[in-house]
Amino acid sequence: MPRLNVNIDHVATIRQARGGTEPDPVSAASLAELAGAKGIVVHLREDRRHAQVRDLEVLRKTVQTKLNMEMAPTNAMVNIAKKIKPEMATLVPEKRQELTTEGGLNVVKHFQKVKSTVNALKKAKIFVSLFIDPDLKQIEKSFETGAQMVEIHTGTYADAGSEKEREKELIKIEKAVDHALDIGLRVSAGHGLNYFNVEEVALIDGIEELNIGHSLISRAVLVGMDTAVRDMVVLCGE
Ligand code: PXP
Secondary structure (H helix, E strand, O other): OOEEEEEOHHHHHHHHHHOOOOOOHHHHHHHHHHOOOOEEEEEOOOOOOOOOHHHHHHHHHHOOOOEEEEEOOOHHHHHHHHHHOOOEEEEOOOOOOOOOOOOOOOOOOOHHHHHHHHHHHHHOOOEEEEEEOOOHHHHHHHHHHOOOEEEEEOHHHHOOOOHHHHHHHHHHHHHHHHHHHHHOOEEEEEOOOOOOOHHHHHOOOOOOEEEEOHHHHHHHHHHOHHHHHHHHHHHHOO
């Protein structure tokens, strides 16, 4: 059964709404860990709309489990990652106007850039994952970059408008996981997962980790971080 990693970006989103110091994503990370999260995920976006470099610096000192820095494959981000030294980095596509990460990284199209970013991060002893769509070609190219893991994008599954479409997307994810494992990649999954759709994904054999943010922080606003994380840990099957 997969481990739950909690993405705390939206705690920072609330803080940035007033530009002050609360709520602090660092406190949220500690509470998530105490409630059973096995990792903390932070996306440092180029426009700094939620997490700030300061958050990563403090989290680097306080996270007890594992820090996974999501980042675009750019030289500026690599330089920050090298200073922070998270256990893990996940490369994601980034567009300034998007509400959230829309779709996986196109490793086929941006192969050289992704490969050189993977190399630079691995040289700094950072474990690298690529966030990609459940597409066999993307998986093969991901392996060729030297990345150690792929995070399968579950957004299309999560947004499926009908039971039939949802089933179709779930099968795509299962096939992608099998193929990634077959060629020697480790596998995680995430995006759009919530308290109602996570169980079917958690049951797929071979997914080591689930990265969940929006639904979990939304629930935490109402019931508290501890309950929100504990309930999600149960649904992940731990
Ligand atoms: N995985 C990746 C690569 C992401 O970019 C995000 C969103 O920041 C997530 C997982 C979490 O998605 P959600 O907030 O929809 O749970």
